[in-house]
Amino acid sequence: MDIFFSDSRAKHLALTKGLDTWRTAHPKTNMKNVLLLIWIIGLPLTNLAQHAAPPQPPGSAFYSAQHPEHPPFPVNRFPELPLYEVEPKVYVVDDRSVDYSPDMMMMTSSEGPPVPGGGGVGQQQSPPILSPHSSTLGLTSLWINISPNPPTNFFLDVFNTTLGVRYGIGAKNSIDSDPFNTLSLVNVFEATASTQRLAGAASSPMRFYRAVNLDQYSGARVQIVSPAPGSTVSGDVPLEVAVTDILPLFTVEVFVGEILAGSIQPGQGGRITIPSYWFANGPQEIGVSVVNEGTLVDTDGDGVADSPSTIQSWASVSVTFSNEVYMTSFSHLYSAAGSIILDYVTIAPRTYAFEVFTLNGELLYTLSGASSDGNINPQWNFTNLSGQPVNDSAYVFSLTTDPQGGGGLAAAAGRRAIRSTNFFDRGVTVGKYVISYGEWPRQDLNNSMSAMNHAVSTRANIAALNDDDIIGPNREAHGTIRLDRSSDPYRIRKATQTNDLATLKNALADPQTGSWLWEGHAGAHGMIRGGDPIYLEVYLTPGEVAGLLGNSFNWPYSATNFVYNRRLHVTVNTGCTTLNGLFPAAVGTPRGVKQEGNPWIKKSAFVGFATTSQAGQTKTEWTVFMHDYWIDGGDYDSLLKTGVDLANLEYPEVVEWQPGVIGYRFLPYNGAGSR
């Protein structure tokens, strides 16, 4: 497939390729400013047309008026449209009537070129081959240009490169603005000149290219297109997000404050609606978190990139929410202990009907009444219409309100409904003692060890259920307490049975606070041991970690597939990008579940790094210092976060790895028998 200049479609694709390329290469382009300036000073394009250029000499550059932020093209794609010379051999094409939508871009060659202004034909002649040229119009940052390399290949010139700096070429085959339509990194080079020429095969399906300075790359560029900063919004608020990246995306999540309000999926075009009435009126911050697949990094210091490490980016916008009725305690995850009281506020007196449904739509509970002092606080005791206890993992809450004193059409017009689907922390599973065992060279020994440990595990679990030292003095505080009868011994390779047994027992000894420290690299699919000999070495997936902690964690790893039968605990995993990965969710600290200030959820915490970390003495010492302060500081009721803050002060080189804490700030660790 020849993507260049063999027909009019190819030329058009090449143009859009160039347009797309510029967006990344010039995040702060001044070309747009130049054109804007032209317009602002009273020289609209219609006037400039009077100065339309004579036939353009070879080596000219043609900018798009519709997309001035994109790079110039070496040929005028639309000779029928007005053309303006802004400096010698530099032109602007008034292509504002051209449809650059993705559908138009993906036409086959037989369909012809895009139709500017509803008519016209595409250019048929072969374009000139441009020699590399310096930046134009004062453009000084990185940009690329495309020119044909007959008969079937093309050149891609990268301008304004710096010698010795590493650059990447990203490519994609569609300019669809969906955030997940990111570029793929197809080439990496170290610049040997200020202009670097690369040759491409025109048969590639990749059509749109951008150059990226990899030495300065720190993740996706995220932009909230709407709503506008400072705006006042209500109801279902349309949100649009634009993402530029050279790596495939894992997730695009939307937050209001610290609470997850939604997740943008591929194909949504970066758009989602935010139910603003789930949140209190007044100033709110809408944030977007983007996590990409990352790259392989060297985690063991051997100079070989060996483990994937995700990269998180963040953007936010401040707005004001204004609704007649709203929630003040929305959470994706509530506690199922005892009963639940939901908090709604109304700015004027209203009558209400409150209903609870299962996820299958079965009505479990209904309550009606009137607001009191602007508050509506329905309570539900986790029972169905027959008064029998229910124990689902999630429910749908519905509050429908009408203005008080209204009637008929007026009431119907003022009716408001708030519905939310919420998940529940379902108490504590006791006795999840999973005895690990080593791997021996003889299968019969392994079989015997497995059988022995299974028996030990079962006995330990039964004993745990009845042991007040393990449960603690306040069983009722945990809600449902279950006995885990299914704990199978877990094999941890090459660790001795005795050591693993002792270590795991210690790690899980306190059902409320069992803390795990995993030093090593963590990815989505497993963890790799680190270099710290004093902590447990494991090789587990997030799903397995969830299981060990008593949670259920199934594919796909979304909120609907978690069941938090969890104890209170802290998990420390100092591997790369663990803060962005699946481990926080697996251990019961899902992103977006606000824990501080949330009276409904029992607490857990997770410590990790947001970016790539480097194994070695620094990380080990940072980790040990944090533990010295926090875990071994039980007499002092030390804060976990202060431990991390202190470690950061003491080892500032770790700060660029973005150490972080998700979850609650305080967790007692030195409970009886915790080690």
Add this chain to the structure above:
Amino acid sequence: MAAGCNRLSLFTLQWSGKQVRKAVTIIVLVAGVAAIVFRTQQNKDGANIAPIPAPKPVTDAAASSERQSSSRFVSIDAEDPEFVQHVLPVVREFFATLGRAGVNPLTGELQFNKVQIHRGHNGTTCRFLIGDTWTATVYTGKKFSGVMHFGERGPDNPFRAISGANTNALIRLSERAIKMPQAEAEQIIECIANAFAINRNKFERPEIYPEQMFQYDLGMYTAQYRKKGSDPINRINFPITLSIRATSSTGAVLVMYSDSGEVK
């Protein structure tokens, strides 16, 4: 996997005669990217991404004792010159600040117990108890000197009760809690922020909320200051957090203060 390799063959550099040595470097880099794409694809496919961990015996006894013995905190006397000369002035300034804001929970002579100190590369960390029910950590260093944590300790520590969902403690604490309107709490917190000279321009609007667990209201409010534009999920982005407990409908004392020393 094959697609990834094919993509890498998309471009070739055009070499000049002088670029041969550079070419070798770039070929190595491209090969590195090939490895990256290859390995990433492996990962996508669910294949193992690392060799089996090598054996590394870990004995629990050794682990515990090593962790214990490797603790860099050493106990010192409250009369130790280092504590008296370097830590105590910071503590006194802290309580003087609380006094100016009218929220000092401690009156009279302060009794310091269980003083531990750690001398680090960039500063000294000192943690200690005040009486039997208060705890504090002070850091004195090149970048920052001040109180990093001050709060209650023991069974009546409200954050211990909340984080442990300890119903007995929550009931006990809520029964003796004094309720205060949030608007009143916000005014008091504003006074504290002024006393500590917290630069509001560096933070988002502070998030202020009542401390509760289940239906138990502890009569406390917490204020969190987050760095402007930072990810609110990561607690590290909240350099300063403080909590007050109502002593009347219009008065309160500070019962928890946390400062990362990063920004004020």
